[in-house]
Amino acid sequence: EDQVTQSPEALRLQEGESSSLNCSYTVSGLRGLFWYRQDPGKGPEFLFTLYSAGEEKEKERLKATLTKKESFLHITAPKPEDSATYLCAVTDSGNTPLVFGKGTRLSVIA
Amino acid sequence: DGGITQSPKYLFRKEGQNVTLSCEQNLNHDAMYWYRQDPGQGLRLIYYSQIVNDFQKGDIAEGYSVSREKKESFPLTVTSAQKNPTAFYLCASSIRTGSREQYFGPGTRLTVT
Numbered sequence: 001e002d003q004v005t006q007s008p009e010a011l012r013l014q015e016g017e018s019s020s021l022n023c024s025y026t027v028s029g030l031r032g033l034f035w036y037r038q039d040p041g042k043g044p045e046f047l048f049t050l051y052s053a054g055e056e057k058e059k060e061r062l063k064a065t066l067t068k069k070e071s072f073l074h075i076t077a078p079k080p081e082d083s084a085t086y087l088c089a090v091t092d093s094g095n096t097p098l099v100f101g102k103g104t105r106l107s108v109i110a
Numbered sequence: 111d112g113g114i115t116q117s118p119k120y121l122f123r124k125e126g127q128n129v130t131l132s133c134e135q136n137l138n139h140d141a142m143y144w145y146r147q148d149p150g151q152g153l154r155l156i157y158y159s160q161i162v163n164d165f166q167k168g169d170i171a172e173g174y175s176v177s178r179e180k181k182e183s184f185p186l187t188v189t190s191a192q193k194n195p196t197a198f199y200l201c202a203s204s205i206r207t208g209s210r211e212q213y214f215g216p217g218t219r220l221t222v223t
Contacts, residue, residue, distance in 0.1 A: 041217070041219070042216055042217065043114075043202075043216050044214045049211050087153070095207050096208065097207055100145075100153040101152060
């Protein structure tokens with residue numbers, strides 16, 4: 001059974017203080033790893049898809065990386081508007097829906 | 111303007127009543143999904159459909175039912191058999207199931223008292 005574990009559960013940063021969120025996964029044959037951002041009371045917003053170890057993708061202050069066991073979402077010089085819950089999800093070699101982690105709740109303080 | 115719509119945004123029902131949540135997409139996606147989100151629980155899959163007139167149970171299907179009569183629509187009925195229906199419900203779609211990203215609607219918050 002596919003499993004996704006995100007850490008930490010919550011992270012509080014000062015504006016400009018860079019950090020990383022972790023997503024570790026157990027899956028038989030990774031076909032894709034996905035990052036989403038979710039604001040309170042709203043649906044998740046798609047950020048990135050990573051398909052193979054060593055792959056990296058960037059969007060503004062966010063950079064996602066992938067290894068064979070985990071993915072990191074690096075946040076460089078965050079701003080208060082980056083405050084949100086960040087969700088990680090995986091899909092395996094079968095034709096199955098995404099399996100989501102519980103998310104990391106990020107707060108960036110001005 | 112393509113996307114996924116869910117209605118209503120807030121829904122209130124009395125215990126013992128069935129209620130249907132709407133989900134429509136104009137992205138021409140084959141696959142559609144329903145998730146439930148509770149505080150600290152993450153997203154849990156209720157049902158998904160890979161194609162019209164076909165759907166599969168997810169991890170927490172008990173007390174829920176769905177239909178997929180049109181490609182664009184995937185309504186979810188929360189029945190009176192669902193023991194704890196109060197939650198935030200999210201609908202999503204993707205080109206197909208598997209290694210493709212899912213896109214989410216804005217969600218419906220259901221409160222049952």
